[in-house]
Amino acid sequence: MRGAQASGEGDDAQLRRTGNVSHIGNKYKRQDMYQKYRKEKARLKLQRRLKTAKEERTSTEGKLRRKERLAKNKPRTIENSRTFNPTVLNAPNTHEVPAWMAEQAEKPAAQAPTETPSSEASGSDSGSDEESDEASDEEDEEDEDGEGSEPSEAPPMDMDAEPMPDLVDPQQAKYDVDADPTAPPAILITTSLPSNSTSPHLASANARSHPAEETRNFVKELLSVFTGAEYRPRAKAKGAGLGKICSWARARRYDAVIVIGESNKKPCTLTLVQLPLGPTALFRLTSLSYGKEIYGHARSTGHSPELILNNFTTALGHRVGRMLQHLFPKVPELEGRQVVTAHNQRDYVFFRRHRYEFRSTDKAALQEIGPRFTLKLVSMARGLPKGAGAWNGRFVDDLETDDAPAQPQDDTEHAASDDGVEFKWKPKMSASRRNFYL
Template sequence: MSTSRFEPSSIKNKVKREEVARKQKKQKRQDKLQRRLAQAKVEADDPVAKKKRREQNVPRTLDNTREFDPSFLTANSASSSSTTAQPEASSSSNVPDHGQAHPSEHQPQDESAADLANDSFASYFSGVADPTLPPKVLITTSPKATRVTYDFCDELVNIFPGGEFIRRKKGKGFEMGRIAGWAAGRGYSHLAVVNEDMKKPNAVTIVYLPDGPTAYFKLTSIELSKKIRGHARPTEHFPELVLNGFVTRLGHSVGRLFQTLFPPMPEFQGRQVVTLHNQRDFLFFRRHRYAFRSTEKVALQEIGPRFTLKLRSLKKGLPAVKNLGEPSKTLEFDTFEEGTEDVEMATNDPKEDGKGEEEVDKQVEVEPKSKKAVPPTEDEYQWIWKPELETTRRTFFL
């Protein structure tokens, strides 16, 4: 008696039940393959039928089912009547003088332009900073980091032209907010803290100094340069930055944050390009070098590393330190030279210290000219990821 008339769930014997279920699945796959081959044979002689089938069978994805949202700065208001309007992907760079797309070229000249003119990154894009000097980026880790995290930090130092890595000390008084205030007083423009879990990097926090904001990203799919087969070696040239898919107001804020990490004037003779591609809230990081094979063809040789970011929260200001009012030891790092702490604790009166005028002049030169940044006692979130909205994902896309 044939077993095809029985459902596998009605068979009590486990071995026989698995055998029947396996045969049924195999038969279904064979039937599906035969239908596809027959359909392909018919459509090969009739292209109109193939075109009609594709128009009728459009798969539902997160992108084409997204509703129109006026927060998309590149969205066309004329398409608001369609419930499946899909925003156009935009490519932006921080070198508008060389023909690259700039976020301001795609933005409506209304309240969006006013928001960009008054945000935390307005001073960087105003042209006050020297375009030939790279932004100073302090890179550190979470406490008790391992060699894997240190290797990833070395990759970040090579990515950012102004990157500098300093190991984080253990103990109290070395909270992220205190380190951010210390870095802001020493002329650093950014603080990047790589977090570690289960002996591998799992998150990175980027703080824009001296007044924030603070962005927290989950870090996945890390592949170092040495693991990429046939990778190119990086040079010290300033890379070109390409941002793709940052179309909402939140996306523009995140994109401008990444723009401030790189010099505004790339060195094109280095032929290096850093790409951040946003797709479904995931930021894919890639770094390549242009390889000009001829006057008409160009190839890309990957330098590395590869990793994926996902924004979890965006805070206003610096990271909070709840016990900021309590006394703590003076911040210091392993790479400090002797005598730095004495300079910080010295008074301004040469008579009280017993120092001459020459030492006072040296002290004034060493002291930073920037204002002192004080972290808050409570975090103020500008945006935070909510897991319950993960199923819809229509209103908070980058």
């Protein structure tokens, strides 16, 4: 009996140390013993955590140990283990950067050459200054006699001359003439043209162009976000393609075109076309919630909101961020206290709109207005959609006042100069969860 008790105590001690129950022959006994081991392990772990938390909270040494522990125990997340991307322009601003990105940030600072202070140059021997003066006098004499060194081809620089202006595209410059920084950009919002498969009983394209109720509600939300937006039903286009619509909007000084695509009577895609030169971006639209569906939502006003762009780190991300930036005025109306946030997290752009209020000198609160939705970049193409043609830099109002006849555009000769695909998402790109493109 004593031997059996000793062996049982030895098995319990081994179980508490390692959790190994393979030596127990009975299946149900093994399961029962292993469950007891897991409960005892969780209980001991909880006791250790509570004891450590109490020590770190009460004593000064415990607070120092807590700082050391947090500095040492850095979890390995998807963000800080991001795959190397050579197109990264800046580090993200909301989470820890990976090691290879931190090394890139340290290299330019270490390789920067140190400039010689002017005090060291002024502290040189006076003899060298005299020699340099004599050499310059000799060079002047040789130049007067025509026997010196060959004159340089470049003329002397005129310090009083005005600096050379930056090269600006003349087509884009027409949009910037007399631009008011507080004026909201002119945006044309329309819907996609459904196919016959969604409405087979309607033979006319105009009859099929009426959007669903969910799509119309989303368009109303966008009209409240973009104060300079205007909605035109797709039926008014009379079956014209997206390229023709963009050409029509470009000639009427619109800054962007937004097309809402629907599937199963719900909005599913968002196409953003930046005018007058592009690019064209197609986003997948998910997780849509309207303002009335958000608990404790605020009411929207007609003020232009502020814009916050987060974590657009690569060259493609900067391109997407600039497209979103051009949808809002350069100078917001601060009295409206509205702020729009486009937060990029793992190539998903989360769109939120809030109103903030100052409750005290050091505290502020946010109240969401809506809508909220998520965008996933599907494709990015240079230029405008097919069928827009090249632009001659003239607007409709210019043509009305100008007596010169407008030259007809030939799509074959005046095709878009840059209509190549810059980015196209493919399913194989999601094989690695640590590979981000924005």
